[in-house]
Amino acid sequence: MIVCSCNVLSDDDIRAAVADSDDAVRHAKQVYGCLGCSAECGRCARTIKTIIEEALGPCAKSCCAGCPHGHQVAANDEIVEPAEFALAAC
Numbered sequence: 001m002i003v004c005s006c007n008v009l010s011d012d013d014i015r016a017a018v019a020d021s022d023d024a025v026r027h028a029k030q031v032y033g034c035l036g037c038s039a040e041c042g043r044c045a046r047t048i049k050t051i052i053e054e055a056l057g058p059c060a061k062s063c064c065a066g067c068p069h070g071h072q073v074a075a076n077d078e079i080v081e082p083a084e085f086a087l088a089a090c
Contacts, residue, residue: 003047006040007032011051018055025052 001011009031017034018025025031028048032038039045 003051004040004044006044007035007037009035009037009044014048014051015055018052024056026056027052 003009003011014031017031028045
């Protein structure tokens with residue numbers, strides 16, 4: 001189904017952008033950036049937000065430990081957990 005008629009974006013395009021992104025996509029602006037376009041009239045923003053939340057599932061509010069969206073990759077390709085999940089030094 002076409003969600004954004006200005007940019008001819010479908011719900012599948014939005015889900016793919018969320019799934020393929022290295023970072024957690026949480027806003028319509030980020031989806032537009034992933035898809036190489038920008039918001040025109042903005043009427044689709046609320047629907048895009050809903051699709052993002054559905055696509056992220058339990059990650060929609062905040063990522064949890066072990067979530068692929070909740071980590072970063074260091075220069076040496078090692079996964080680095082966010083500071084909020086890091087163990088405190090003894």
